[in-house]
Amino acid sequence: MKKKWYIPLPKILAMPLSFVALVLSISQITAQDCPELLSPLNGSVSAPLNSTISWEPITGVPGYILSLGTTEGGNDILNQRNVGSANSYTPATGLPENTEIFVTITLFFFNQPNIVCNSQSFTTTTLSEAPNCTTINFPQENAIDVNTGTSINWSASPSATGYFLSIGTSINGGEIIDNLDVGNNLSYTPPVDLPEETTIYITIIPSNRIGVSSGCSTSQFTTTTKAILPVCSSMLSPYNGETNIPLSPVLEWNPVPNATGYRVTIGTSPLESNILNDAIFFKTSTVVIDFEPNRTFFITIVPFNDAGDAVGCTQETFSTLLGCGPYFNPLTGELQVLNPEITFPDTVSICTDTPSTNIYASDKADGYRWFKVDRSGNETLISSTNEVSITESGEYIYEAYSLFEDTGNIYECASSKIFTVVSSQEPMIDNVNVTDNGNSLNYEIITVESGNYEYALDDKNGDYQNSNRFNEISIQNHIVYVRDKGGCGITEKLIEHDLSVEGFPAFFTPNGDGINDFWQFVPQEKSSEEMVQTIWIFDKFGMLLTKMSPKSEGWNGILNGKSVPESDYWFKALSNNNKIIQGHFSLKR
Structure with missing residues (x-):
């Protein structure tokens, strides 16, 4: 079950007026739903040491910041890592054994304070065996012309808690580094440059409290002549962590004196390169067209020259806020969008005897469009105002849009719906x-x-x-x-109800003399459609005394075994053609 948390606001939140009003004199507001852990589940035990931590995606949240620790709210394993819009993360070096791991997820926003969710936790499994061997990622196996100032990188062994590194100039040798404990790290830069034009042998042995890996193979590569690598660069614009970046920004970074060019990688999460993948630039700026709004982007700039790439360049971030939403409004605790709200009906009727029918949009918007959809699904624009003339039944699309301006550009936020036009006619x-x-x-x-x-x-x-x-x-x-x-x-x-009384006697005398003792309808010489099917008799106060068929002998003036008094009585009759006949008669004794 999702939990609601609260955002303390000790001072006024100033947010863009196009999204929410200024929040004045407010101390606490109901906040966004925080996500539940999906894997490992909150409270679970025996989680694998190489677990990928995943959580529920929350609509309207642009990004997440993740901390992992061995205490509630702690960050001794991972300290506030911005993972963008990704809702999962795999710790690079795995997790410690038999330990309660506390996961703290922070909801990242552009136009308001971030929301720090309560910590959730799970417990890892216990080591039962020594780790497996690992593989070297860089330099690649049998690579040549490797810079003498290179770093060495390797993959994580899932249950390893540390690594022993040997670097030599002979197989299994340790002439340069001999079985050095480098801790639970996945890279190492030798304190001095490696010898030039030499085959270098690397052995990495993972370890944990059970023991060390056995039978791990040795990798090798060959260095080139000594050369000076360029140093790393950093972003000038946008600067690291900057928000509200235009959708088509100019990216600019610091020049590096001895760099020939720059490798630029951009992704929507720390591990992706779905925007730019190691693109090469020979200048210190570039324009990127149409970034996605409301996202955090991760950029790495790696200068290079003939000696190789700069070593250890860090990743930087920037975020965009343009677009239609949804945005979380801390004043109401709800998501809001800039798209107009559509209340247009699903079905519209047009009259068959009218050449055309004008339909109007009642939704508040800056602009409107109407499309006719043919049987193949093709759309044809038929109006660009809040009114459209419809001449035939079929499927249509109604669209309303709002406009907003940012950094000199006009942006459109549209909402649309498909509706059906049916033909109708005056009823008969x-x-x-x-x-x-x-x-x-x-x-x-x-x-x-x-x-x-x-x-x-x-x-x-x-x-x-x-x-x-x-x-x-x-x-x-x-x-x-x-x-x-x-x-x-x-x-x-x-x-119509015929009020004539033809065929109904004006009086009767129920005195037992055998003459006129029953009051009954007497058929006249008319068509069968005007014959009576039911007769009701009432007293002068409107109380129903009896209901009878015209085929019966009639009413004898008896009610509940007693004779009713002399008086005037009323009747109603229903004819076969559904007309009502009513009148009155007298009872005499």
Whole structure:
């Protein structure tokens, strides 16, 4: 589970106004999520000594600074190594055995203080055997014309805690360096130059507390005549650690007097060379076009001459802040971007009986673009304003963008989405099915064509609903409305209720004399569509007394086994063509 940490702000944070407002009078703010260790896991044990340490990437964080130590927050193994945007790191010389290793990850930002996360830890395994032999990386095996002032570099042996080095002029000899303990390091520069034009033999034996490697082979190379190597250079612009660098900067470094040229390597992590890979320059500056925004870049300048390359040149860094984000806003504790927020719908309707439909962008932005996408996926620009005229259904792209200026250049931050245009039309009502529900009715509205419609009852202005059914509505005249959601029109239909009382007796006399003892509908000579299907009888207060079929013998004036008093009574009837008939009659005894 991710943890939230806090950034103390003892003084005002001044940040670029284009990103966040000035933070005034604030002492603490909720900070960015800190990453969890992925490998080795926090709290794990028996981690390999050559473990690669990796952690969760956090969106919006430009880079990470890593410290490794044997105490919480410690850095005695690795001291604040900037690893750029990489979310993993392999310690060059491995890790100590049977030790709790504390990992402290610092989130690196350009426009605010860095966030130091709480330490996480794991415990390494215990050594069980002597280390394996290593291999020499430089000078390469059987190399010739090696400068006499060269350094010697080798690969790490995973479980080694130190190395013994011998340098001689004979196989397995130690005439120059004899079995020297160089510690847990992977390079060594002899204190004096090696002899000229001589074959040099190098033996490196890794060691740990169990013992030393056995059977390690000897490497060799041949030196050239003595020559003076150039010294290392350093960056003038950008200077080491500088931020807010333009995306296309001029890189400039210090000239070295006896250098013929310079080898330049640039990468987005300390171990990469994905921008420039050992590129050769014969001057002390160069322009790099279109650096990626919001990244840390690692640069190494190595001067060279006929004698060879400068030895031990260190890596430097610089960072860019241009671009659209996301940026972490310490005032709100949230990520923010310069791209406009898009609220445009996924689907837009156009009316089939209209030549074209104008669509407007409601999102706030500096500019807009609209594209038509054909069946092959090709995009055609059809408008560069906040309005576009659509004439046909299909797939489209809506784009809104913001502009910002930095170092005299205009940059664009765009947001876009694909939306679908569908054809729609004014609805047509085919029928309204009316069904009996006791003393109420249910309506089902049937349209000629299916469409993206909504429905209302008795009020043209709403409330509209998605369902075409209305349940338990009163037994009286109603108007149903059907509206196209795309704005292509509204259709209405009146469900009429005939208030005539033809066929219904004006009175009856339930006195048991066998004459007019039942009140019932008497069919007239009309079409079957106007025949009655259900009849309801109410008292003068509107209480339902009975519901009956026109096929029954009728009502005898009895309710719950008792005769109702003489009075006027009301009826409602539903005809076969869904008309309501209502009226009243008298009960006489």
